[in-house]
Amino acid sequence: MLTNPRSDRVKAVRALSRRSVRSRSGEFVAEGPQSVREALRHRPDAVRDVYVTPEAADRHPAIVDAARAAGVTVHDTAPEVLAAMVDTESPQGLVAVCRAVDRPLDEVLDGLPERALVLVLTHVRDPGNAGTVIRGADAAGADAVVVSDASVELYNPKVVRSTAGSLWHLPVSVGAPVTEILDGLRARGVALLAADGAGTTLLPEVDLDRSHAWVMGNEAWGLPEPLRAQCEEVVRVPIHGHAESLNLAMAATVCLYASAGARHPDGRGDTPVGTEAGSDVGVGGRG
Amino acid sequence: MLTNPRSDRVKAVRALSRRSVRSRSGEFVAEGPQSVREALRHRPDAVRDVYVTPEAADRHPAIVDAARAAGVTVHDTAPEVLAAMVDTESPQGLVAVCRAVDRPLDEVLDGLPERALVLVLTHVRDPGNAGTVIRGADAAGADAVVVSDASVELYNPKVVRSTAGSLWHLPVSVGAPVTEILDGLRARGVALLAADGAGTTLLPEVDLDRSHAWVMGNEAWGLPEPLRAQCEEVVRVPIHGHAESLNLAMAATVCLYASAGARHPDGRGDTPVGTEAGSDVGVGGRG
Incomplete structure (x- = not known):
């Protein structure tokens, strides 16, 4: 469990809130279950580390499993340490450090x-x-x-x-x-x-x-x-x-x-209807 | 010129940031040139008072004229008084107290x-x-x-x-x-x-x-x-x-x-193309 909000690791994640650091390192931070889940689902190769509080790990076991299955290091992280990593008021206990995904x-x-x-x-x-x-x-x-x-x-x-x-x-x-x-x-x-x-x-x-x-x-x-x-x-x-x-x-x-x-004049999409357990369904829908 | 941020009048406008006061008085506050201009243009009967700083009055003479033409009292207001009236960080020097416009x-x-x-x-x-x-x-x-x-x-x-x-x-x-x-x-x-x-x-x-x-x-x-x-x-x-x-x-x-x-299958709208001098044109358009 990471418990020191002043560690070099925490400072390094925190520094990614600055554009200059992101651009130098080619890394950025994804916050919250939706972002982290989608990163792991679609670009697991671009996820470097996942930080998760005990409470969020309990609530999102599938995300933690997906990270481990992709060979991503999952760090158990105290809530106050996670809070020190990001600017967001409520990252909902989950943060991932990712590699830039843009292409030439x-x-x-x-x-x-x-x-x-x-x-x-x-x-x-x-x-x-x-x-x-x-x-x-x-x-x-x-x-x-x-x-x-x-x-x-x-x-x-x-x-x-x-x-x-x-x-x-x-x-x-x-x-x-x-x-x-x-x-x-x-x-x-x-x-x-x-x-x-x-x-x-x-x-x-x-x-x-x-x-x-x-x-x-x-x-x-x-x-x-x-x-x-x-x-x-x-x-x-x-x-x-x-x-x-x-x-x-x-x-x-x-x-x-x-x-x-x-x-798609009939509205039928390319995406098969999937089960998005635990996701924010919102007001659009899969078609 | 209204110069006292602690006057009863200022407190009364400020109080409209509370739902209970809005609901009791049937009044609310419109902030900024776009809102005030549209209120005066479409529902001048529902505008009770306009508060304007000297700088905003210089920048938006048409709004001040429209208010006077509609018989609305225009109050010259010191910037710090206007700031005390609303929660918004930048009301851009213009605030109107309006009567509720909803209908049964x-x-x-x-x-x-x-x-x-x-x-x-x-x-x-x-x-x-x-x-x-x-x-x-x-x-x-x-x-x-x-x-x-x-x-x-x-x-x-x-x-x-x-x-x-x-x-x-x-x-x-x-x-x-x-x-x-x-x-x-x-x-x-x-x-x-x-x-x-x-x-x-x-x-x-x-x-x-x-x-x-x-x-x-x-x-x-x-x-x-x-x-x-x-x-x-x-x-x-x-x-x-x-x-x-x-x-x-x-x-x-x-x-x-x-x-x-x-x-409107051809996209032609009901609204005649107008000149919206000084307005935020945005990315849609009149059609």
Whole structure:
């Protein structure tokens, strides 16, 4: 049992709350049962250590078993030690130190299927928005997520948490300049669709029955004009009432689900219905 | 200029941060330029007082003019006095005390058009979620929002803020028991569609070409079984990737926009394109 909140090990985990340390070490922290479970389920190779309090180990035996089965060291950890490892008020007794899972841009783009659906995030600043949109892309069946160097960092703990595990579910590339991303997509025949409140094309008018990427910009001011000009269409979600706009996560989800609808008109998904014992079922569902 | 942060007037505004005081007085507080502008634009009759710092008055002359034109008293207010009125860290120099705008359930239901789109919220606990979903309902062109007595209070400052003005845009009823709400809708021929991750009907399978209401439940556990049983269909948003679910606001927005798509297949909305000078344009758009 780890009982010393001032040990070097605890300090090393705690230091991962700093971006510079994450970037130097290539490691980051996943907090809470959902994140840790999804990391172990989808990318066990990328999990280095799991820290668990006695109470959380009792509550989530399947997570502890999965970690051990994957050859990941599980550290029994006193609650006050776990609390010293992270900023979060309630990591629910479970923390994993993970290796970065992003891949080089070209590798991600070369791996796209023939009729691809891609999400590009650039100039997105709010961690919760970025994570929520990645979760939406996963749910809509996107083939890849690409985050530009001008966006909030993927391994920010708030981004990781708000992806609700989706970070480990689909190929992600981070850190390339946005023009390189757009050029790479265009070179591979992926149509670039900017989602922006200033768009002149309405979402229902767009041809989504082809390889395409949704390019999402800043929460408040959208996409810079030079980037809009590089996209084939600048698309806006129609507003039928008196609302001025949708927020980024809502607009992105509506766009991504329009794409999903074009790919799967009957709504049947690619994912077999599974039993997600103990998971937050939420208000979407497996289809 | 109001300069005394300890005056009775300031204390009275401050007291509206308490639910009991709001409920007794029938008043609540709108914070920030977007909320205050939308209140004055759509429900000037419901705005009692506007408090504005000199800096905010310089930055938002149109809001101050609109208040005066509506016969609302505008109080020049020192920044430290405004800060003492609200909990928010940055009300951006503008606060309005407003009268409650909800209407009795029967009045809202009797006012529904022939082919209605309604949002029902029940057991929703998070203020940000509730407000965001109301904003989504407005954007999707819903005809009314009904919030049950088992939900977070509509006039909670965080709900008001996250509606981004939509609170004043469409008829809202609050405080009725959910069974009374569902009975009232059913009696008026409005089909009840529960949105729930445990649903057996996929969203693209549902007939949305009729009067219907989306019934949204709790963020974590959805709708209680007795309520699901009262709905004609229990609908889930298809999940195509490995995500376990969508969060409440995302699922609600996807459902509401599916309804909007059934009503306006070409995406053209009911709202004329307006100039929204100085407003946060965001990533949706007027259509």
